[in-house]
Amino acid sequence: MIPIKYNIRNLRVRWVTTLMTVVGTGLVVWATVLSFGLSDGLDHALRISGDDLDLIVLRKGSTDETSSNIDQKLAREVANLDGIARDNSGEPMCSAEFVTILTKPRRHDGGTTNLIVRGLQEGGRGLRPNFRIVRGRDVRPGLNEAITSERMAERFENLALGEKLEINKVNFEIVGYFEAAGSAAESEVWTDLRDVTSARRTPGALSSVNLRVRDEQSKLALLNRIRDDEQFKLDAVDEMQYFEKQMTASIAIQFVGFAIAGFLTLGAMFAAANTMYAAVASRGREIGALRAIGFSRRSVLSSFLFESVVLCLLGGVLGCLATLPFNGLSTGTANWATFSEITFAFRFGPIVLLRGVAMALTMGVLGGLFPALRAVRMPITSALRET
Amino acid sequence: MQTMVYVWRNLRRNKLRSMLTILSFGFSLALMTVLHGYMAMQGVWRNEGEKHGRIVVMNNQGFSGLLPIAYVDRIRGTPGIEAAAPYAWFGGNYKEEQMPFAQFGTDPGSVFNVWDEYRIDPEQLAAWRSTRNGCVVDRRLAAKRKWKLGERIPLKGTYYPFNLDLVLCGVFDSPMNTDSLWFQWQYLDEGLKLMNAPGAGNAGTIFAKTARSTSIARISQTIDDRFASSENPTRTQSEAAFAQMFADMLGNIQTYIRNIGLAVGFSLTLVAANAMAMSMRERTTEIAVLKAIGFSRRRVLATVLGEACAITLLGGVLGISIGCMCLQALHEVNSQFFPFGIHEMLGPWLLYLLAVSAGIGVASGIVPAVRAAQLSVINGLRRVV
Numbered sequence: 227m228i229p230i231k232y233n234i235r236n237l238r239v240r241w242v243t244t245l246m247t248v249v250g251t252g253l254v255v256w257a258t259v260l261s262f263g264l265s266d267g268l269d270h271a272l273r274i275s276g277d278d279l280d281l282i283v284l285r286k287g288s289t290d291e292t293s294s295n296i297d298q299k300l301a302r303e304v305a306n307l308d309g310i311a312r313d314n315s316g317e318p319m320c321s322a323e324f325v326t327i328l329t330k331p332r333r334h335d336g337g338t339t340n341l342i343v344r345g346l347q348e349g350g351r352g353l354r355p356n357f358r359i360v361r362g363r364d365v366r367p368g369l370n371e372a373i374t375s376e377r378m379a380e381r382f383e384n385l386a387l388g389e390k391l392e393i394n395k396v397n398f399e400i401v402g403y404f405e406a407a408g409s410a411a412e413s414e415v416w417t418d419l420r421d422v423t424s425a426r427r428t429p430g431a432l433s434s435v436n437l438r439v440r441d442e443q444s445k446l447a448l449l450n451r452i453r454d455d456e457q458f459k460l461d462a463v464d465e466m467q468y469f470e471k472q473m474t475a476s477i478a479i480q481f482v483g484f485a486i487a488g489f490l491t492l493g494a495m496f497a498a499a500n501t502m503y504a505a506v507a508s509r510g511r512e513i514g515a516l517r518a519i520g521f522s523r524r525s526v527l528s529s530f531l532f533e534s535v536v537l538c539l540l541g542g543v544l545g546c547l548a549t550l551p552f553n554g555l556s557t558g559t560a561n562w563a564t565f566s567e568i569t570f571a572f573r574f575g576p577i578v579l580l581r582g583v584a585m586a587l588t589m590g591v592l593g594g595l596f597p598a599l600r601a602v603r604m605p606i607t608s609a610l611r612e613t
Numbered sequence: 614m615q616t617m618v619y620v621w622r623n624l625r626r627n628k629l630r631s632m633l634t635i636l637s638f639g640f641s642l643a644l645m646t647v648l649h650g651y652m653a654m655q656g657v658w659r660n661e662g663e664k665h666g667r668i669v670v671m672n673n674q675g676f677s678g679l680l681p682i683a684y685v686d687r688i689r690g691t692p693g694i695e696a697a698a699p700y701a702w703f704g705g706n707y708k709e710e711q712m713p714f715a716q717f718g719t720d721p722g723s724v725f726n727v728w729d730e731y732r733i734d735p736e737q738l739a740a741w742r743s744t745r746n747g748c749v750v751d752r753r754l755a756a757k758r759k760w761k762l763g764e765r766i767p768l769k770g771t772y773y774p775f776n777l778d779l780v781l782c783g784v785f786d787s788p789m790n791t792d793s794l795w796f797q798w799q800y801l802d803e804g805l806k807l808m809n810a811p812g813a814g815n816a817g818t819i820f821a822k823t824a825r826s827t828s829i830a831r832i833s834q835t836i837d838d839r840f841a842s843s844e845n846p847t848r849t850q851s852e853a854a855f856a857q858m859f860a861d862m863l864g865n866i867q868t869y870i871r872n873i874g875l876a877v878g879f880s881l882t883l884v885a886a887n888a889m890a891m892s893m894r895e896r897t898t899e900i901a902v903l904k905a906i907g908f909s910r911r912r913v914l915a916t917v918l919g920e921a922c923a924i925t926l927l928g929g930v931l932g933i934s935i936g937c938m939c940l941q942a943l944h945e946v947n948s949q950f951f952p953f954g955i956h957e958m959l960g961p962w963l964l965y966l967l968a969v970s971a972g973i974g975v976a977s978g979i980v981p982a983v984r985a986a987q988l989s990v991i992n993g994l995r996r997v998v
Contacts, residue, residue, distance in 0.1 A: 246887040253880035254641070257873045285774060289711070292677070293704075293772040295811055329675030329848075329858075337861025340675055394674060395846075427844070431811070486873065489644035496637035497884040500630055504891045560862040565676070567862070 228516060228525050233533040236505065244537065247501045251541025251586060254490040256548045259574065259582040261483035263549060264557070267573035268476040274355055275409035276466035279311070279445060283435040283452060286461045290468075291325040291434045292342070292564050298322070300458055304435050307451060309444030311437075313352055320437040321350030324423050327566045328393065331383045340566035341382060342414040343372075343393065345422035346436075353436050355407040362387055362402030367418040370425070372398040375412035377556045377569045379403060391415065396425040410469065413558070413568045436465075472563040479559075491585050494538075498593030502534045506601045513601050514609030523602040530601050534594020535587065542586025546579050616912060620919040627892065631924060634888040638928025638970070639935060641877050646936020646966055647943075648870045650955075653962045655860050657953050661789065662853030665730060668833055669855040670819040673848040676702075680816045681845060682802070685720070688819055691836060693827035696726035699798045701817030705768035705777060714754055714949070715791070716768060716777075718798035718817070721747075727822045730788060737762075737783025741797075747782035748796040753948070755784045766794070773812055775804040789957075790948045820852075878973060881925075885977035889921050893981040900985050901993025914986040921978025922971055929970025933963060 237244045283304055288294040301322040310318045324345040331338045351357045351364075365371040372391060379386045379400070390397040398417055406412050423431050439445040445464075452462040506513070516526055549572075558569035624631050670688060672678025680699075688697045701718040721742045725731060733749065741747040748766060760766070760781050768777040779796055798816070805813040823832055833849035840847045850858075860866075893900075900913060937955045944951040 243887055243891070246883045246890075250880045250883040250887070253876045253883075257876040261873075287769065287771060287774060289771050327675055327677045329671075329673075332861075336865060338858055339862045394678075428811070485647070486644060489640050489647075490877065493637045493639075493641035493644075494880070494884075496633045496640070497887070500633040500637065500884075500888055500891070503629060503633070557864065559864040 228521055228529040230532070233529060233536060236509075236533065237537065240505070243501055243504070247498065247537055248541045248544060250497055251494050251538050251589060252544035252548065254494045255542045255545025255582045255586055258483065258487045258490060258585060259546055259549045259578060260552060260572075261479065261486050262578040262581055263552060263572045263574045264559075265476040265479040265483060266575050266578045267557075267570045268479065268559070268568070269473060270573050270575070271408055271410055271412075271568065271570035272469040272472055272476070274407055275411065276464075276469040277353070277355065277438070278466060279439050279441070280353060280465035281437055281439060281445065281448060281452075281462045282465055282468050283437070283460050283462045284433075286459045288461075289471075290563055291323070292327055292566070294433045296432050296434065296460060298430050298432055300460065301432050301435050304437070304452065304458075304460070307448060309439050309448045309451075311440045313349070317349060318437070319349055319352055320435060321347045321353060322419065322432050322435050323347070323350055324419055324426075324428075324431055325433040326422065326426055327564070330391075332381055333383055336381075339560065341378075342564060342566045343391075343422060344414050344416050345419035346416060347419055350436060353438055354411045355409050357404060357406045357411070359402050360405050362400075364402055364404075365416070365418055365421075366401075367420065370396060370398050370417075370421050371401045372415050372417040373402040373404050374400060374415045375405065375569075376403045377412055377558075377571075378415065380556070381558055381567070381569060385415065393422065393425045394427065398422075398425070408571060410472075410561075410568060413561075413566075413570075472561055472568075474563060475559060475561055475568070487581070487585055491588055494541075495589045495593040498534060498538055498589050499597060501537065502530065502594050502597035503600070505533070506530065506597045509601075510604060510609045510612035513604060514606050514612070517606045518610065527598045527602045530598035531591065531594045534598070535590035538586045538590030538593065539583070541589075542583050545586070546574070546582045549574055549582075616915050616919060619916055620923055623892075623916070623920050624923055630888060630892065634885060634924050635928040635931060637884050638881055638925055638973075639931035641881055642929055642932025642966065642970065643935035643939065645874055645877060645969075646933050646963075647939050648873065649962050649966060650936060650940040650958060652867065652870060653958045653960060654951065654953055656960075657958055658856050658860075659853045662851065662856045665728075665852065666823045666825060666829065667727065667852040668821050668823060668829055668836075668849055669852055670821065670836060670847050670849045671817075673837075673846045676818075679814075679845050680819060680847070682798075682814050682816045684840070684845075684847070685816055685819055687839070688821055688836060689723075691832065691839075693824050693832045693835075695822045695824050696723050696729075697819055697821035698724040698727045699816035699818075700724075700820045701798055701801065701815065702772075703768065703770065703777070703796075703801065704772045705770050707766065707768055712771075715793040717793060717795055718801045719795050720798055721749075721795075724795060725785075727820050728787070729822065731785045733783055733785040741782035744780060744782050745797060745800050746777070746779055748779040748794055749783040749785055750781065750794045751791045752784040752786050753790045754792050754794065755781070773801065773805060774810045775801065775808060777801065777804075789952050792949045878969065882973050882976050885921060885925055885973060886980065888924070889917070889978050889981045892920075893917065893985055897988070897993050900988055901990050904988065904990045905994065910986040913988075914982045917982035917985050918975060918978045921982070922974030925970045925974035925977065926967070929967050932970075933966055937963075 284294040285296050305320045310320050313319050326343050327340045329338050330341045374385050384391045387400055390399050423429050449462050452460050552572045553574055554571045556571045558567050561568040672680050685697050685699050698720045703716040704712050707713050741749050764781040766779040770776050829851045836849045837847050941955045944954050
């Protein structure tokens with residue numbers, strides 16, 4: 227084995243070339259990891275939105291809350307079904323909700339997009355992961371008040387604390403910001419059920435019933451009970467599955483990420499090969515000497531391959547580190563399932579970072595292979611004779 | 614001229630290195646071409662929307678708002694409007710597929726006056742008008758699905774609690790693939806009324822064709838003013854602005870593409886500069902000789918810069934070609950998201966990418982070129998490589 231120190235010193239001696247190659251690889255890894263960070267963030271937001279014990283009851287045939295509408299009487303019957311969990315004060319954990327989408331302008335000339343406004347009952351708060359008010363206060367029914375997340379306030383006009391959101395000529399004052407563990411709920415504006423339905427001039431309208439079941443067993447029983455009842459004409463969906471279905475947008479982003487990764491890996495691979503060919507060409511005599519003093523072909527090959535991998539991995543790690551400032555940065559895109567904006571934070575989970583490192587590794591191995599092969603193919607005598 | 618020959622010879626001297634640099638450049642630029650092609654596609658789409666002088670009316674609260682069907686007649690009566698039709702999105706499932714193509718409920722009597730560049734056989738149009746549950750589809754959609762006239766097309770409502778049982782009455786030709794099916798708005802409305810379901814009487818959106826001479830901004834304002842104090846105020850915009858709204862929904866794609874482009878561009882500069890520097894290091898003595906026999910500084914500078922630019926331009930041409938092929942392939946695979954073939958998107962953006970390639974060539978060659986030009990002849994000759 228040729229000592230690793232040999233490669234490290236070589237990289238250091240040609241530090242300008244090394245630096246340029248490392249920064250070059252780092253940049254392409256950065257661009258790719260950033261794209262994967264987007265889809266990971268979106269996936270994460272949707273995944274934590276679902277709870278294993280939560281069900282969403284919709285009109286039969288409709289696929290999401292924005293296109294569903296159910297009768298108030300039926301909603302009450304659903305709320306009285308057996309198997310629904312109870313909170314600390316003994317109330318059933320169940321909330322009849324009304325969802326509507328409004329086309330509203332983003333801040334900073336970001337164009338208009340659709341915004342989800344949800345009217346819900348008190349019990350709905352407990353159904354969202356870690357719901358809590360972080361600034362201001364919760365809404366008081368009957369006063370046309372609304373709450374939203376800080377992310378939405380930054381993203382949309384008229385959603386900051388104290389500002390007024392117009393819904394069909396009725397002004398809803400934003401009185402607080404809430405958090406819900408970064409779930410999809412944080413992409414919505416919440417208000418009182420009655421206030422929003424009367425503003426929308428559809429009093430009594432409901433979109434869905436959200437509820438939590440007692441346990442797995444009662445979940446199955448409730449699912450069957452609701453689905454099979456001819457009179458209900460309702461469908462109950464598992465909340466986890468409901469949000470999983472919305473991941474189409476993140477699949478599209480992931481596709482873009484892989485396309486970027488593919489093109490840039492190829493590009494950077496050739497660049498790495500270039501650097502390594504130059505390294506081999508300028509070290510002909512060294513290679514000859516190494517072989518002459520007894521290092522096998524295999525150890526020369528692995529030594530050069532190792533050098534190439536180190537070169538690219540340095541870039542890969544640099545690229546991954548450079549995404550750190552973006553971690554947690556919030557952004558948003560269209561959720562085509564609900565036809566509205568979903569906000570989420572960039573997230574660089576282990577899989578995303580591993581993809582970046584794997585990309586660098588591919589470049590290093592494939593880019594270094596042919597130069598390393600050239601190095602070992604040189605006959606010792608002519609290598610030693612090189613200038 | 615001689616400089617060009619010299620540049621060409623230099624390029625071919627280390628063929629492997631030149632090839633690797635060109636390939637590296639090419640693949641990265643192919644990505645840039647695809648990304649910029651996407652933006653160009655949005656631009657073509659907007660132009661398409663401006664060409665025909667159509668406006669789109671919707672409830673000012675958005676798509677979920679009510680747009681009473683009576684508005685269609687009132688908009689028809691507005692001076693400067695030639696035709697108007699309701700255009701209600703249905704979004705149903707076909708057999709087991711979820712929303713595999715676009716479906717709209719509209720008025721067969723006026724829809725081909727609003728989209729007057731679309732062509733349909735008059736007999737087929739007459740058949741559609743007289744068939745309550747009839748529908749017409751884009752010829753390309755019919756071909757893709759292998760539908761024949763008289764085909765039954767069942768659509769299961771998701772947004773509406775009403776299922777359509779449609780019969781294919783005709784196919785229409787449009788300049789670009791719309792991937793759309795049109796059925797009678799009345800058919801849907803009657804179904805909803807029978808079921809006493811919400812959503813009856815809603816035109817969804819209204820598309821209208823304006824007379825060539827009228828200003829779209831003014832006529833939009835007239836329409837919005839008229840409904841401003843009603844229960845359902847409207848928001849009227851040009852077809853182009855309407856299309857832009859969908860592009861906007863995706864978020865700030867432009868900034869994203871620009872940032873990726875910046876990173877890739879910078880990385881490419883480093884790659885090309887690295888290759889150039891490696892070449893120059895090997896040629897120190899040679900440059901000294903050139904200068905000794907009378908090559909001017911300017912000529913040496915031009916030679917080196919020329920070589921750098923030649924490499925990046927060749928890489929650029931390669932990359933743009935690969936990128937264009939990818940865009941064409943995307944169009945052929947999914948014409949709903951990529952409605953334009955590459956020949957419809959050719960434009961200045963390709964020249965821009967070529968200019969970027971040349972720019973990167975200059976940026977990557979400048980340091981080695983200046984160093985070569987300033988090389989002292991004596992030192993260069995003395996150096997033994």
